[in-house]
Amino acid sequence: MQISEKPRTLLIDNITENLVREMMPKEDALNSMADFFSTLSDQTRIKIVSALAISPMCVNDLSTVLGMNQTTISHQLKNLRTVGVVKCRRQGKVAFYSLCDGHILDIMLSAANFI
Helix, strand or coil: CCCCCCCCCCCCCHHHHHHHHHHCCCHHHHHHHHHHHHHCCCHHHHHHHHHHHHCCEEHHHHHHHHCCCHHHHHHHHHHHHHCCCEEEEEECCEEEEEECCHHHHHHHHHHHCCC
């Protein structure tokens, strides 16, 4: 018995179909993007990113300004570093955290426009 081919029901033309297939992010990029947005889906991490968008800060300063304990801040900063949202610069014994680049702020501001 031969399996019949499913008829095409696309409303787009072949050129558009091929363009979409070619431009679609590859599996590893999709996984990285999902990790990135999943990390930003937490309210605590959004608070940290918002604070760091204003000024680089150490864990103690973030803890005081945001009213959270240092363990929570440190844990969340580790998550943010893992996906490349924040970076760390040491000055003596103190680690200062900042956003990796301006694109993070652009993403945050774009998200705020949906509210």
